Amino acid sequence: MVLTGAEIVIRCLQEEKVEYVFGYPGGAVLYIYDALFQQEQVRHILVRHEQAAVHAADGFARSTQKVGVALVTSGPGATNAVTGIATAFCDSIPMVIISGQVPTAAIGQDAFQEVDTVGITRPCVKHNFLVRDVRDIATTIKKAFYLAQTGRPGPVLVDIPKDITFAKCEFEYPQDISMRSYNPVVKGHQGQIKKAVQLLLEAKRPMIYTGGGVILADAADRLTKLTRLLGYPITNTLMGLGAYPASDRQYLGMPGMHGTYEANMSMHYSDVLLAVGARFDDRVIGDPANFAEEPRKIIHVDIDPSSISKRVKVDVPIVGDVKDVLDEMIRQLEAGEARPNPDALAAWWKQIEDWRSRKCMEYRNSDTIIKPQFVIQKLWEVTGGDAIVTSDVGQHQMWAAQYYRFDKPRRWLNSGGLGTMGVGMPYAMGAQLAHPGKQVACVTGEASIQMNIQELSTCKQFRLPIKICNLNNRYLGMVRQWQQLFHGQRYSESYMDSLPDFAKLAESYGHVGIRVDKPADVEGALREAFTTHKNDLVFLDFQVDQTENVYPMVQGGKGLTEMILSAEDL
Amino acid sequence: MRHVISLLIENEAGALSRVSGLFSARGYNIESLTVAPTEDASMSRMTIVTTGSDEIIEQITKQLNKLVEVVKVVDISEAAHIERELMLIKLRATGKDREEIKRTADIFRARIIDVTDTSYVIELTGNQSKLDAFIGAIDTGLILETVRSGVCGIGRGDRVLKL
Ligand SMILES: Cc1cc2nc3c(=O)[nH]c(=O)nc-3n(C[C@H](O)[C@H](O)[C@H](O)COP(=O)(O)OP(=O)(O)OC[C@H]3O[C@@H](n4cnc5c(N)ncnc54)[C@H](O)[C@@H]3O)c2cc1C
Ligand SMILES: Cc1ncc(C[n+]2csc(CCOP(=O)(O)OP(=O)(O)O)c2C)c(N)n1
Ligand SMILES: [Mg+2]
Numbered sequence: 001m002v003l004t005g006a007e008i009v010i011r012c013l014q015e016e017k018v019e020y021v022f023g024y025p026g027g028a029v030l031y032i033y034d035a036l037f038q039q040e041q042v043r044h045i046l047v048r049h050e051q052a053a054v055h056a057a058d059g060f061a062r063s064t065q066k067v068g069v070a071l072v073t074s075g076p077g078a079t080n081a082v083t084g085i086a087t088a089f090c091d092s093i094p095m096v097i098i099s100g101q102v103p104t105a106a107i108g109q110d111a112f113q114e115v116d117t118v119g120i121t122r123p124c125v126k127h128n129f130l131v132r133d134v135r136d137i138a139t140t141i142k143k144a145f146y147l148a149q150t151g152r153p154g155p156v157l158v159d160i161p162k163d164i165t166f167a168k169c170e171f172e173y174p175q176d177i178s179m180r181s182y183n184p185v186v187k188g189h190q191g192q193i194k195k196a197v198q199l200l201l202e203a204k205r206p207m208i209y210t211g212g213g214v215i216l217a218d219a220a221d222r223l224t225k226l227t228r229l230l231g232y233p234i235t236n237t238l239m240g241l242g243a244y245p246a247s248d249r250q251y252l253g254m255p256g257m258h259g260t261y262e263a264n265m266s267m268h269y270s271d272v273l274l275a276v277g278a279r280f281d282d283r284v285i286g287d288p289a290n291f292a293e294e295p296r297k298i299i300h301v302d303i304d305p306s307s308i309s310k311r312v313k314v315d316v317p318i319v320g321d322v323k324d325v326l327d328e329m330i331r332q333l334e335a336g337e338a339r340p341n342p343d344a345l346a347a348w349w350k351q352i353e354d355w356r357s358r359k360c361m362e363y364r365n366s367d368t369i370i371k372p373q374f375v376i377q378k379l380w381e382v383t384g385g386d387a388i389v390t391s392d393v394g395q396h397q398m399w400a401a402q403y404y405r406f407d408k409p410r411r412w413l414n415s416g417g418l419g420t421m422g423v424g425m426p427y428a429m430g431a432q433l434a435h436p437g438k439q440v441a442c443v444t445g446e447a448s449i450q451m452n453i454q455e456l457s458t459c460k461q462f463r464l465p466i467k468i469c470n471l472n473n474r475y476l477g478m479v480r481q482w483q484q485l486f487h488g489q490r491y492s493e494s495y496m497d498s499l500p501d502f503a504k505l506a507e508s509y510g511h512v513g514i515r516v517d518k519p520a521d522v523e524g525a526l527r528e529a530f531t532t533h534k535n536d537l538v539f540l541d542f543q544v545d546q547t548e549n550v551y552p553m554v555q556g557g558k559g560l561t562e563m564i565l566s567a568e569d570l
Numbered sequence: 571m572r573h574v575i576s577l578l579i580e581n582e583a584g585a586l587s588r589v590s591g592l593f594s595a596r597g598y599n600i601e602s603l604t605v606a607p608t609e610d611a612s613m614s615r616m617t618i619v620t621t622g623s624d625e626i627i628e629q630i631t632k633q634l635n636k637l638v639e640v641v642k643v644v645d646i647s648e649a650a651h652i653e654r655e656l657m658l659i660k661l662r663a664t665g666k667d668r669e670e671i672k673r674t675a676d677i678f679r680a681r682i683i684d685v686t687d688t689s690y691v692i693e694l695t696g697n698q699s700k701l702d703a704f705i706g707a708i709d710t711g712l713i714l715e716t717v718r719s720g721v722c723g724i725g726r727g728d729r730v731l732k733l
Binding site for chain 2: 118119122123126127130147179180181182304305306309310
């Protein structure tokens with residue numbers, strides 16, 4: 001069948017079973033929008049800013065394991081998308097971004113709305129393409145979807161000049177794709193896995209440290225099985241929350257900068273550390289030299305060889321997909337006779353319980369002023385611990401991560417690697433579209449929410465009943481905390497004046513707004529939002545303690561044992 | 571430590587900038603980089619001379635391998651290999667200097683490939699140190715310009731970098 005380039009683009013998306021495209025039209029993509037208009041299978045979500053289109057597609061992907069798709073025009077459309085693309089890249093999220101480009105003949109002429117999109121995005125995509133011939137569209141899009149979701153996932157951008165979208169050719173969608181230059185390893189090396197299992201069984205102070213890779217691989221069930229089989233303690237990074245049930249006794253909480261005392265001490269003093277789909281990020285291991293002071297053997301499972309021995313030297317590298325490698329580990333364990341040493345393990349758990357008894361997550365609640373931690377605990381109660389929770393970036397993000405106990409994967413969506421303020425609402429939009437019946441809460445701050453506040457309009461248009469929980473501390477709280485602790489309490493530009501009345505603002509967009517001032521009203525307001533207003537978007541504006549800080553804390557660049565547990569430690 | 575990394579890469583527009591962009595974004599050194607298509611025109615071969623600790627070189631190889639268009643990467647300096655570089659050098663050649671330059675060129679097995687009343691262009695291939703030595707042997711005042719290709723490298727014997 002002979003089709004135009006634009007029709008081919010849409011046919012490819014149909015072939016890939018794409019349900020939603022998040023986007024914003026403009027001159028260079030008019031033909032694509034025209035083709036979109038003339039079909040019903042692929043639905044388009046019109047956002048109010050291209051950054052939000054990419055974030056929403058990213059949130060859709062994070063909550064489903066499917067590829068998120070965004071569509072933007074050339075020039076400013078593409079540059080607006082860059083923050084979204086970089087955010088997805090830093091957290092290895094599978095996405096395809098289609099951008100319009102000026103006509104082929106105009107490229108390089110400083111044409112209207114021309115930017116070198118492929119050049120600008122090159123460092124923040126897994127791969128990108130400029131399509132130069134209508135006959136290449138189908139294979140290029142096929143490749144883009146294939147690259148996005150295989151190996152270490154990531155965003156792939158396809159830049160399509162306008163003339164290519166109205167040129168015609170015969171359409172045929174390739175069934176398979178193979179690229180001689182791209183062959184990600186899936187199966188882990190048998191010998192290495194054997195060595196790892198041996199080491200794990202001989203361990204006296206074992207620790208399991210897992211991250212976003214387990215979520216991306218959809219391997220939470222395997223991880224849980226292996227961890228229970230061994231009876232070892234486990235910690236999940238900020239990107240890995242929900243991969244192991246947080247309410248289970250073997251779970252020690254998150255590691256790192258705002259991780260728990262018990263998780264960090266167990267990481268530090270372990271003699272065998274099993275790292276799975278986690279990349280020893282600087283927010284986790286702030287000071288590799290300090291970490292190396294304690295002797296331990298490290299096993300590292302990752303699909304990307306470059307994640308292994310990058311910041312922390314590894315003893316047993318295993319390149320492969322988490323799912324396959326964990327399956328093989330479980331198989332070997334179950335097939336063998338050997339079991340962990342019960343005496344050593346009992347002594348290790350005794351030590352861990354001792355660390356745990358410091359109760360580092362306790363905070364002083366108040367009758368008069370709303371504590372942000374309290375809001376999250378109530379949110380957990382009211383939603384039965386099973387909502388999809390998105391967050392923005394700042395203190396509220398850390399409190400959500402610490403106090404909403406995620407028992408299942410793909411319930412926690414946040415920007416870990418790039419730390420992009422403004423992702424919260426678009427992530428919630430993507431997640432709500434993917435899961436229409438589910439409770440979706442966006443935990444945010446009064447600064448972050450304003451970075452994409454315009455999306456309240458999109459939420460109205462597409463009737464997305466997300467619940468926005470604004471922990472309003474009238475501060476760039478995370479910045480204020482650092483200034484208080486490390487910059488002599490000089491609060492340079494971290495106070496925000498002239499905030500809007502968020503409840504009224506939400507109302508003006510046609511939503512429900514509720515302002516909450518007293519601790520006693522927190523639970524009631526949340527219940528009202530999730531029951532009475534089940535089908536509405538509710539903006540809950542919680543006036544929280546302005547001076548609350550996130551603890552525990554390991555200062556940037558410091559060792560895991562140098563923790564500030566509470567304000568008393570200062 | 572100095573390393574010579576050879577790689578095969580799809581001969582696509584922008585492939586070179588992916589490689590050079592990787593080096594600048596991650597702060598790796600490039601001493602030289604050469605690239606040209608191979609006998610199979612769909613593929614190019616690059617030789618990159620870089621320096622760094624073992625850990626950095628390990629990351630460089632891994633990061634290069636991660637580029638979607640890179641087909642194969644080998645650190646050829648890990649074993650016996652040959653390096654060659656081409657230099658064209660233009661010298662002021664008048665009076666007594668003409669004979670002297672010719673003698674030096676002969677010693678280095680260089681060839682004079684362009685002659686005017688006042689200048690020579692000399693062509694010389696060899697490893698980096700041979701080219702450096704030649705420059706060292708010439709009176710700097712006579713050098714009008716030099717152009718060097720950067721290093722090309724290949725493994726000795728059975729070691730073959732092929733698809
Ligand atoms: C304000 C702020 C504070 C933060 N504080 C903390 C903190 O206290 N603690 C914390 O943990 N983080 C914290 N972070 C997040 C931190 O910056 C990193 O994003 C996070 O630690 C990285 O998580 P990860 O190691 O799980 O790796 P990810 O970024 O999730 O990477 C996943 C890894 O798994 C691999 N992988 C992917 N798919 C597969 C597969 N199928 N099979 C095998 N491997 C696979 C990838 O190659 C990669 O190496 C904070 C972020 C912000 C913004
Ligand atoms: C786009 C962007 N700009 C700046 C920052 C730096 N930053 C990190 S947290 C933060 C403050 C966030 O304030 P708010 O959303 O109110 O959250 P709080 O910390 O008060 O809970 C800032 C400015 C960032 N992460 N992202
Ligand atoms: Mg704030």
